[in-house]
Amino acid sequence: MNELRDIFEAGLTGLVSGFLVSVPVGPTNITIINDGARRGFLYALMIGLGSVAMEVIYCGIAFAGFSSLFESSAVRAAMELISFVLVLWLGLKYTLAKSVPTHLHSIDVVEQRFHPHTAFMTGFVRVLGNPSVLLFWITMTATFLAHHWVEPKWTSKSVCIAGVGLGSAAWFGLLSWAVVIGHQKFSKRTLLNMSRVSGACLLVVAVALGVRLVKVLALRH
Numbered sequence: 001m002n003e004l005r006d007i008f009e010a011g012l013t014g015l016v017s018g019f020l021v022s023v024p025v026g027p028t029n030i031t032i033i034n035d036g037a038r039r040g041f042l043y044a045l046m047i048g049l050g051s052v053a054m055e056v057i058y059c060g061i062a063f064a065g066f067s068s069l070f071e072s073s074a075v076r077a078a079m080e081l082i083s084f085v086l087v088l089w090l091g092l093k094y095t096l097a098k099s100v101p102t103h104l105h106s107i108d109v110v111e112q113r114f115h116p117h118t119a120f121m122t123g124f125v126r127v128l129g130n131p132s133v134l135l136f137w138i139t140m141t142a143t144f145l146a147h148h149w150v151e152p153k154w155t156s157k158s159v160c161i162a163g164v165g166l167g168s169a170a171w172f173g174l175l176s177w178a179v180v181i182g183h184q185k186f187s188k189r190t191l192l193n194m195s196r197v198s199g200a201c202l203l204v205v206a207v208a209l210g211v212r213l214v215k216v217l218a219l220r221h
Contacts, residue, residue: 003155010156013149014163015170017140018055020205022171023198024094027126029175035119036179043119044179048172050123055133056165062137063157083143084213086136088206094199097192147212 022029028051036044127133144150150160 006151006153006156007159010144010150010160011163013144014059014160014165015167016163017144018164018167018169019171020167020198020201021136021140022051022055022168024195027130028123028172029194031122031126032172032175033179036176039119041176041180044176045173046119047123048176049169050118050120050125051127052123052165052168052172053120054124054127055137055168056161058127058134059137059141059161059164061134062141063161079139079142079146080209080213083139083146084206084209086139087143087202087209091199091202091206094195095203097195097199143209147209 028047032044032047035047141150144160145152150156
């Protein structure tokens with residue numbers, strides 16, 4: 001029974017985090033919005049799925065390469081604090097955003113090197129060229145393990161990674177559908193509001209992490 005509960009928690013953690021981190025408007029979302037109305041739902045969806053594939057790879061690398069670092073209780077406690085600060089910072093960043101980022105220089109460099117010719121590879125390369133995504137997932141997987149939302153077993157980790165993929169795919173599917181139905185009628189204000197809603201959700205998560213951190217510190221004293 002405990003194992004089933006652990007798997008459910010890992011899957012739910014991956015699903016929610018995968019969805020929330022895909023909502024803030026960035027290069028992938030902008031590409032889907034710009035190309036979806038012109039080329040159709042399937043083209044837009046394939047861009048999203050390419051992005052999902054690279055996101056899942058980064059998440060897997062984070063779990064595989066850095067999980068062992070968090071076996072120490074001291075390191076785990078430090079990561080709980082770092083994760084709180086990171087989620088709080090991201091929440092404030094997206095909530096208070098005044099403009100929408102359309103591209104990154106690192107993405108431009110990778111695209112010039114690989115010259116993606118398909119929708120799937122366009123989405124894939126857009127995440128590949130953003131190294132901050134890997135750093136983000138390193139921190140997030142550490143958070144999941146530190147709070148025991150994901151157990152340090154590959155069954156639990158794999159379910160979480162699958163959840164991340166499903167959550168991200170769900171968002172990009174919804175966005176692709178909305179773009180095609182709405183014929184790209186997304187104003188800058190709408191795009192900003194999408195990011196701000198995601199930021200507000202992250203702030204709620206930050207509050208929950210902060211409350212847990214305070215309780216842990218109170219118990220130790």
